[in-house]
Amino acid sequence: MEEILKQLLKYVVDFDDRTLEIVSHQLKPQFLRKNSVLLSQGEVCNDFYFVTEGCIRTCFISKEGDEKTRYIMLSPSMRTALTSFITQQPSFEFLDVVEDTKLYSICYADFYRLNKEQPLWAQFYQKILEMAYTFQNKKIESLVTLSAKQRYEQLLMVNPRIIQTLSNKVVASYLDVAQETLSRLKSK
């Protein structure tokens, strides 16, 4: 198993080598080109992803046609269109490949089988959900309490790589401001 992938898994739960071995058989590597779409709106999300190189973002299109970025997986990172993955309903969110990306995926059936059969994997999934929840909680908090400028500054503190690496368009939609507003914020 690739070292970076191992680190990614171990970051969440202290997997033993045997379980890692079992897990690694379920993971399929995949290469994706920048600007391709990993999951379209309306598709059921059937995979959970481990991004070892590149960048994938979760986003959706509002009724007004604006693109809204919900989450950014900048390698090394893991996640998926979680709501659709959980419910196995068509996804409102889609997965957009922001940069040339290498990732490993595990399909829903394997994921939930591991969840039943491997206590450490169940623990892993629980942790993932807990992390996803607390992350979102912070996101809501920053949306309702911070100004556009403060949200930008917070991102600059917490995850400057996102600002450095990605286009204004993506960063703006992640911060929930208009592109022009972000441009103005940056120039101060």
Place this chain on the structure above:
Amino acid sequence: MEEILKQLLKYVVDFDDRTLEIVSHQLKPQFLRKNSVLLSQGEVCNDFYFVTEGCIRTCFISKEGDEKTRYIMLSPSMRTALTSFITQQPSFEFLDVVEDTKLYSICYADFYRLNKEQPLWAQFYQKILEMAYTFQNKKIESLVTLSAKQRYEQLLMVNPRIIQTLSNKVVASYLDVAQETLSRLKSK
């Protein structure tokens, strides 16, 4: 075990009677008066709650001193200050008793012990996390794509009881609008 509590648990996972029996020994009933505080800001949240009568809300105070309501537990309902409960760190959110309330609580230690020992309880916790996540996802979506009026109308569709039962102040902070704005929205 009280019927309403049983229904609440069974709504999430199809518990068998034996497990329900085991669970019921961990639950402690409690009565709370309107306007009391179940958990203060800064306290570690040590309990998970099942509200069988009344109403509890999760909220926090922004830097500007505004009260922000994150979640409303209108009976029958379950939840807690989840971030603090998960991390066992001091809670940013507090739990406010909106109406005279009857609830059952299970403490962190018992909760996580059940999580280890009772597969159905582990399933229950997983479902709770999944539900909490998807709920928040919808909340973020409505915050970033809907106008104040649309958020109000959505709540009126999805959960009119909140609007009917609770004060404007609470509803406004839940919808993330100023009290005055909500009042104006209502009069249209």
Place this chain on the structure above:
DNA sequence: TCTGTGCAATGACCTAAGTCAAAAAAATCA
């Protein structure tokens, strides 16, 4: 090298929703 396409920067203007203040209505209490 030219040319098209998309991203970034800047200016002018607009609007949804917030703030502040005061009156009106409703709930609480002695």
Place this chain on the structure above:
DNA sequence: TGATTTTTTTGACTTAGGTCATTGCACAGA
């Protein structure tokens, strides 16, 4: 029952940030 507190409504005004339009820039393809 009236007095006091709390909540709701309404009006006038402000503002953060959005929208629209224009220009400059950079990279990709022929």
